[in-house]
Amino acid sequence: MKRLLEELEKHACDAYVAYDSSDDADMRYLSGFLASDPYIYVFSKDGASTLIVSSMEETRARYESACSIVTRISAGLPELLKKYPDPELAAAHMIRNFAGPRLLIPPSMPVGFARKLTEVAEVIIDSGTIGGIRSIKTEDEIEKIRYVQKKNEIATRAAVDAIRKSEPDDRGILMLEDAPLTSERVRDIIHFALRPFNCEDIDTIVSCGEASSMPHARGTGPLYANQPIVMDVFPRSELTGYFADMTRTVSKGVPSDEIVRMYDAVQKAKELAVSMIRPGVTGASVYSAVVEFFRENGYETAGSSGFTHSLGHGVGLEIHEAPSLSPSGGELKVGHVITLEPGLYYQGVGGVRLEDMGVVTSDGFDSFTCFEEKLVL
Template sequence: MKQLLDELEKHSCDAYVAYDTSENADMRYASGFLASDPYIYVFSREGVATLIVSSMEETRARYESTCSIVTRISAGLPELLKEYHDPDLATAHMIKNFAGSRLLIPPSMPVGFAHKLAEVAEVVIDSGTIAKIRSIKTEDEITNMRYVQKMNEVAVRAAVDAVRKSEPDNRGILMLEDAPLTSERIRDIIHFALRPFSCEDIDTIVSCGEASSMPHARGTGPLYANQPIVMDVFPRSELTGYFADMTRTISKGAPSDEIIKMYDAVQKAKELAASMIRPGITGAEVYTAVVEFFQTQGYETAGSSGFTHSLGHGVGLEIHEAPSLSPSGGELKVGQVITLEPGLYYQGIGGVRLEDMGVVTSDGFDSFTCFEEKLVV
C-alpha cells in the first residue's frame, strides 16, 4: 500500500481510517474480511493495517484477514460509551485514541459518522487511493475473474440454447415446453445455471424488441421471434467477490435489415477498440475512435439514439470501477481489467450491444471472453 503511505505523508495524517461493511469494495479489498455489520479499518503511517471488530467477530477476523485484529473492548469502547452515551461519538473517540488526531478518510464514509469523527479529530478526505490501487489487478485477481467469466458463459449458453430451442406461435411469441419464453424465464435459467458455481447474478438484462433500444432496460414479458434480444449478464462470485461482464445480442430467426446492419457495425466497432488497447492509450482516445467509426457507418449519436454510453469500464470487486473508456477516460495501465461494449439503439428499431471483458497487457488486450458472436440462432 505504498500509495496510501504516500497519501498519509502528503497530508501529514496519522492514519487512514474507514468505517463500513465489506459491501464497500475498498473495505473488502483492504481488509480481506467479510462482514455485513460495519467495522473499522486503520492503516497507520508505520504501514500497519488493523481491524477493530466486535468480540464475536474476533476469531473469524483473525482467520480471514491478514490485518492485525483488535476488539472494540480492548480499544476502550465500553468505557467511552459510559462517558459519551452517543455510540457514534464514543466510536469516534475510540478511533482518535487508537489511530491519532489527524485522519485520512475515504469519500465513501457515511456522512453522519464522518461528522462525528470531525468533532473529535481533524479529518482529510482521501481522493480514492484504494480504488486506484485495486484498479490494477494481481495475477490471483485475474485468475478469479477468468473463472467467473467462464461460468458466465456456461449460464449464457443455457439461455441462448433455450431461445434456439423455442418456436414462435401465431403471434410471434417464442414458446418453450408449451409456455411462453419470457425475460423472466431466461433470467431464471441464467440464475440456476450460475448457482452450482457459487455465482450470483444481479440485475441481469434480457430485453427484447423495443425494450432493447433502452440500454439498461431489464426486460419483461414474452420474447418474440425476429426481434433483437439483448442479454447483459454480470455475475459475481460469492467466494471471491469478483465480477465478470458479458453482453450478447441474438434473434430467433432473422431480424430486420436495420438490426443486421447495426450488428455488423457494432461487431466491427468492438474489433477496432480491441485492436487499439495498449498501455498508455487513453480511454478517451479509444472511445473517440469508436464514435468516429460509427459516424462513417451512418450512425450519429443524437440524444437517446445511436451510441449513447461509454465504450467500457473497469471490472473487479465492483461491476463499474476505474478505468473508464469514455470522453473523460485516462491512460490505460497494464493489469487493468476492462470491458469493451459498443452499442447502437434506436426507438422503433431496437438495440444491439456486444461486450467482452479482458485485461490490458504489455502486448494489448487479452480477452477473457470466448463466447461466440452469432446474431441469428
Template sequence: MAGILEALEENQCDAYVAYDSSDNEDMRYLSGFLATDPYIYVCRKDGGKFLIVSSMEELRARRESPCSIVTRTAAGFAELLQETGDAESATARMIQNFCGNRLLVPYSMPVGFARALEKTAEVSVDRDTVLSMRAKKTADEIEKIRAVQKKNEAGVALAVDAVRKAEVDENGGLLFEDSPLTSERLRAIMHEAFFRMGLDDKDTIASCGADTALPHAKGEGQLFANQPIVLDVFPRDIETGYFADMTRTISKGKPSDEICRMYEVVHEAKELAVSLIRAGVSGADVHNAAADYFAEKGYVTAGTSGFIHSLGHGVGLAIHENPSLSVRGGILEEGNVVTVEPGLYYPGIGG
C-alpha cells in the same frame, strides 16, 4: 498499500481510517474480511494495518484478514462508552486514541460519523486512492474475474440454447417446452444456473424487440422471432466478490436488414477498440475511436439515438469501477481489466 501511505504523507496524516461493512468494496479490498456489520480498518503512516472488530468477530477476522486484529474492548470502547454515553462518540474517541490526531478518511464515509470524528481529530477526505489501487488488478484478481467469466458464459449459453430450441407460435412468439419463452423465464434459466455455480446475479437484462433500443431496460413478457434479443449479464462470485460482465445480441430467425447491419458495425467497432487497448493508451482515445467509426458508417448519435453510452468500464469487486473507456477516460495501465461494449440504439428499430 503504497498508495495509502503516499496519501498519508501528502496529507500529513497519522492514519487512514475507514468505517463500514464489507458491502463496501473498498473495505472488502483492504481488509479481506466479510462482515455485514460495520468494522474499522486502519492503516497507520508506519505501514501497520489493523482491523478493530467486536469480540464476537475476533477469531474469524484473525482467520480471514491479513491485518492485525484488535477488539473494541482492547481499544477501550467500553470505558469510552461509559464516559460519553453515546456509541458514535465513543467509537470516534476510540479511533482517535488508537490512530492519532490527524486522520485521512474515504469519500464514502457516512457524513454523520465523519462529523463525530471531526469533534475528536483533524479529518481530511481522500477521494480516490483506494479506487485507483483497485483499478490495477493482481494476477490473482485477474484469475478470479476470469473464473467468474467462464461461469457467466456457461449460464448465458443455456439461455441462448433455450432460444435456439424454442418454437414459434402463430403470432411469432417463442415457445420453449410448450410454454411462452419470456424475458423473465430466460433470466430464471440463467439465475438457476448461476446459483448452482456459486454466483449471485441481479438486474440481468433479457430484452427483445423495441425494448432493445433502451439501454438497461430489463425486458418483460414473451420473446419474439426475427427480433433482436439483448442479454446483458453481470454475476458476482459469492465467495470471492468479483464480477464479470458480458453482453450478447441474439435472434431466433433473421431480424431486419437494419438490425443485421447494426450488429455487424457494432462487432467491427468492438474489434477495433480491442485492438487499440494497451498500457499507455487513454480510455478516451479508445472510446472516441469507436464513436468515430460509427459516424464513418453513417450512424449518427443525437439525444437518445446512436452510441449513447461509454464504450466500457473497469470491473472487479464492483461491476462498474475504474478505469473508464469514455470521453473522460484516463491512461490505461498494466493490470486494468475493462469491458468493451459498444452499442447502437434507435427507437423504432432496436438495439
C-alpha cells in the same frame, strides 16, 4: 500499499481510517473480512493494518483477515461509552485514541459518522486512492475474474440454447415446452445455471424488441421471433466477490435489415477498440475512435439514439470501477481489467450491444471472453 503511505505523507496524516461493512468494495479489498455490519479499518503511517471489530467477530476476523485484530473492548470503547452516551461519538473518540489526531478517510464513509469524526479529529477526505490501487489487478485477481467469466459463459450458453430451441407461435411469441419464453424465464435459466458455481446474478438484462433500444432495460414479458434480444450477464462469485461481464445480442429468426446492419457496425466497432488497447492509450481516445467510426458509418448519436453510453469500464470487486473508457477516460495500464461494449440503440428499431472483457497487457488486450458472436439463431 506504497501509494496509500504516500497519501498519508502528502497530507501529514497519522492514519487512513475506513468505517463500513464489506459490502463496500474498498473495505473488502483492504480487510479481506466479510461482515454485513460496519467495522473499522486503520492503516497507520508506519504501514500497519488493523481491524477494530466486536468481540463476537474477533476469532473469525483473525481467521479471514491478514490484518491485526483489535476488539472494541481492548480499544477502550466501553469506558468511552460511559463518558459519551452517543455510540458514534464514543467510537469516533476510540478511533482518535487508537489512530491519531489527523486522519485520512475515504469519500464513501457514511456522512453521519464522518461528521462525528470531525468533532474529535482533523479529517482529510481522500481522493480515491484505494479505487486506483484496486484498478490494477494482481495475477490472483485476474484468475478469479477469469473463473467467473467461464461460468458466465456456461450460463449464457444455457440461455442461448433455450432461445434456439424455442419456436414462434402465430403471434410471433417464442414458445418453449408449451409455454412462452419470457425475459423472466431466461433470467431464471441463467440464475440456476450459475448457482452450482456459487455465482449470483443481479439485475441480468434480457430485453427484446423495443425494450432493447433502452440500454439498461431489464426486459419483461414474452420474447419474440425476428427481434433483437440483448442479454447482458454480470455475475459475481459469492466466494471471492469478483464480477465478470458479457453481453450478446441474438435473434430467433432473421431480424430487420436495420438490426443486421447495426450488428455488423457494432461488431466492427468492438474489433477497432480491441486493436487500440495497449498501455499508455487513454480510455478517452479509444472511446472517441469508436464514436467517429459510428459517425462515419451513418450512426450519429443524438439524445437517446445511437451510441449513448461509455465504451467500457473496469471490472473487479465492483461491476463498474476504474478505469473508464469514456470522454473522461484516463491512461490504460497493465493489469487493468476492462470491458469493451459498443452498442447502438434506436426507438422503433431496437438495440444491439456486444461486450467482451479482458486485461490490458504489455502486448495489448488479453480477452477473457470465448463466447461466439452470432446474431441469428
